[in-house]
Amino acid sequence: MPDLSVDLCGLKMANPTILASGILGISRASLALAVRGGAGAVTTKSISVEPRKGHPAPIIITYSGGMLNSVGYSNPGIDNVADEFADVRDVGAPVIGSLTGRDEEDYAILAEKAGRLGFDALEIVLSCPHTPGYGTMAGLSTPEITERITRRVKAATSRPVFVKLSPNVMALTELAKAAEAGGANAITAVNTAGPGMIIDIKSRRPILGGRIGGLSGDALRPIAVRCVFEIYEAVKIPIIGTGGVSTGEHAAEMLLAGATAVGIGTAVHDRGADVFRKVAEELSALMEAEGLRSIHEMRGGAHEA
Amino acid sequence: MKHELPVTARIARVILEAEGIRSVILPVRTEVRPGQFAMLWLPGVDAKPVGISYHTPETVGFTVSAVGPWSERICALREGDLLGFLGPYGNGFTLRGRRIIVIGGGYGAASLLLLAEEALRSGLEITMVIGARTERRLLYRRRAADLGLPAVFATDDGSFGVAGRTSDVLERILVEQSVDTVYACGPEMMEKKVAEICAAAGVASQISLERHMKCGFGVCGACCVDRSGARVCVEGPVFSGEEALRIEEFGCYHRDGSAAKHFF
Numbered sequence A: 001m002p003d004l005s006v007d008l009c010g011l012k013m014a015n016p017t018i019l020a021s022g023i024l025g026i027s028r029a030s031l032a033l034a035v036r037g038g039a040g041a042v043t044t045k046s047i048s049v050e051p052r053k054g055h056p057a058p059i060i061i062t063y064s065g066g067m068l069n070s071v072g073y074s075n076p077g078i079d080n081v082a083d084e085f086a087d088v089r090d091v092g093a094p095v096i097g098s099l100t101g102r103d104e105e106d107y108a109i110l111a112e113k114a115g116r117l118g119f120d121a122l123e124i125v126l127s128c129p130h131t132p133g134y135g136t137m138a139g140l141s142t143p144e145i146t147e148r149i150t151r152r153v154k155a156a157t158s159r160p161v162f163v164k165l166s167p168n169v170m171a172l173t174e175l176a177k178a179a180e181a182g183g184a185n186a187i188t189a190v191n192t193a194g195p196g197m198i199i200d201i202k203s204r205r206p207i208l209g210g211r212i213g214g215l216s217g218d219a220l221r222p223i224a225v226r227c228v229f230e231i232y233e234a235v236k237i238p239i240i241g242t243g244g245v246s247t248g249e250h251a252a253e254m255l256l257a258g259a260t261a262v263g264i265g266t267a268v269h270d271r272g273a274d275v276f277r278k279v280a281e282e283l284s285a286l287m288e289a290e291g292l293r294s295i296h297e298m299r300g301g302a303h304e305a
Numbered sequence B: 001m002k003h004e005l006p007v008t009a010r011i012a013r014v015i016l017e018a019e020g021i022r023s024v025i026l027p028v029r030t031e032v033r034p035g036q037f038a039m040l041w042l043p044g045v046d047a048k049p050v051g052i053s054y055h056t057p058e059t060v061g062f063t064v065s066a067v068g069p070w071s072e073r074i075c076a077l078r079e080g081d082l083l084g085f086l087g088p089y090g091n092g093f094t095l096r097g098r099r100i101i102v103i104g105g106g107y108g109a110a111s112l113l114l115l116a117e118e119a120l121r122s123g124l125e126i127t128m129v130i131g132a133r134t135e136r137r138l139l140y141r142r143r144a145a146d147l148g149l150p151a152v153f154a155t156d157d158g159s160f161g162v163a164g165r166t167s168d169v170l171e172r173i174l175v176e177q178s179v180d181t182v183y184a185c186g187p188e189m190m191e192k193k194v195a196e197i198c199a200a201a202g203v204a205s206q207i208s209l210e211r212h213m214k215c216g217f218g219v220c221g222a223c224c225v226d227r228s229g230a231r232v233c234v235e236g237p238v239f240s241g242e243e244a245l246r247i248e249e250f251g252c253y254h255r256d257g258s259a260a261k262h263f264f
């Protein structure tokens, strides 16, 4: 049996799959559901400073190419998740706390408070494409701001910090380098693309309650693979390759592009909450067929030596 | 990829069921299992989970109680207005045994009528218990009569039928007769009572739970219960009485749209 285990910045994972932020992840119980489904690590839904109700429904729709979501960062706010996430040991795998802020100040507050909870690492989201006041819509996807915020967050916590990037920027490698310069321990690539819109032709209304939504799933995968490939050549820190992974083949593609671990979100819809086990088993079978013993032998394999 | 896009149609019929409770019938063909729900979409406004209460080969219908801004707007719709839905979603009920009792409290009865219809078609012995605060809020009196459905009505204030709670009616029936399965949908404290009564009497039960739902198909996590993490929209909404009683938050608390807890 090939060895699928991964040490990601000190997070000991039984396999390289990670539940991506915003899918399940509102509570320890919902994270544990993904762990029972085989996830090597799990990420919480993004937490903001203030409570947020999120957008009206539909918040998620799927079409032939993938998924659009406009959840709108609904969450009870950092002060109200303390009870839920103070101790996360019953989740059964490493837990990454996802944080989303409007500006540098927000991130400093979030990192300081989240750093006192049970999270094994923190992920800062500088890349949501469809929530006004956050991510790319707040102009957080510039190298200067990325480096500044990363540095502030690193100063506020002793936990490993992952920086989550958007596929929508041209200067992607500049952002990855800026995150590395700011002290990031890993890069999560990527968040959703777009935003996109789907209109109901009978009622002539955009279907999503938030009208526009981030694109994920199949349509995103080639973009995500390209982003991981480029970032791998630009930085030395590990990459969590995320976007459209739903099979062992897709996971292998991400590893070959340069990822150390793979995030999975949308595929929970198509293949169920145990998609993580399915992907890990498929990856294992594929490696066995190729005579590979450890996934380290795959990482970055698509790059010329 | 399995698509989850809404189907939109013009309302074929509006039925005034009771005070503040209406049904809307859409001319849409869809496959439904009793106990399933849909995300009912008012285009440009919001989509919310609602049980499927009417079904024919050509139509599907929902019964909505006006309890807030969205449901008030649904109840103000007229024939010809546009309405959409995503779904049907959820596991639904499973008919088991020869003699069953079906208990609905408030708009909970809506999620049980298709089950009652199927039980009648299959020739099972069924007693339906329908409860409400008061006579004016009682659902499906005419429909039960039209279907020839043996029904017991109960009101909290005694204005119609038995005075008292549906769970009291259940306890009385269980003393008098042997029953194979009890089905329930209604306010959570009533559901808990039913599950406990059935557990004590050694009778199987199936309970339809309600949790805040945003997607309806297992992705957003809004409806995950402590501590199993089960998604009420996928693994439920119907749970066996034993499963329901093992859910730590059942009859204790639920979460709102921002995932904050509220105690019953």
Ligand SMILES: Cc1cc2nc3c(=O)[nH]c(=O)nc-3n(C[C@H](O)[C@H](O)[C@H](O)COP(=O)(O)OP(=O)(O)OC[C@H]3O[C@@H](n4cnc5c(N)ncnc54)[C@H](O)[C@@H]3O)c2cc1C
Pocket: B037, B047, B048, B049, B050, B051, B052, B063, B064, B065, B066, B067, B068, B069, B070, B071, B072, B107, B110, B111, B209, B210, B211, B212, B213, B214, B237
């Ligand atoms: C599986 C399921 C089946 C349901 N079936 C029916 C039905 O057949 N008929 C019916 O009238 N109602 C049904 N409901 C409840 C219905 O979804 C709510 O009454 C409705 O969402 C209220 O919205 P509002 O804006 O009018 O009220 P609000 O003022 O927003 O809320 C009133 C109450 O409804 C609850 N609620 C609000 N939004 C949601 C949501 N997205 N998901 C779940 N609960 C919510 C709140 O907890 C609150 O207690 C069902 C709920 C679930 C989960």
Ligand SMILES: Cc1cc2nc3c(=O)[nH]c(=O)nc-3n(C[C@H](O)[C@H](O)[C@H](O)COP(=O)(O)O)c2cc1C
Pocket: A020, A021, A022, A023, A045, A046, A060, A067, A069, A071, A073, A098, A125, A164, A190, A191, A192, A215, A216, A217, A218, A220, A242, A243, A244, A245, A263, A264, A265, A266, A267, B219, B220
């Ligand atoms: C329903 C949904 C909600 C999401 N919410 C968040 C979020 O709160 N924070 C975040 O950083 N990313 C969020 N994302 C993005 C995912 O974490 C992931 O980066 C993206 O969907 C690509 O992966 P996938 O194709 O495997 O879903 C969300 C995605 C989806 C589909």
Ligand code: FES
Pocket: B212, B213, B214, B215, B216, B217, B218, B219, B220, B221, B222, B223, B224, B231, B232, B233, B234
């Ligand atoms: S409503 Fe989204 S997971 Fe159940």
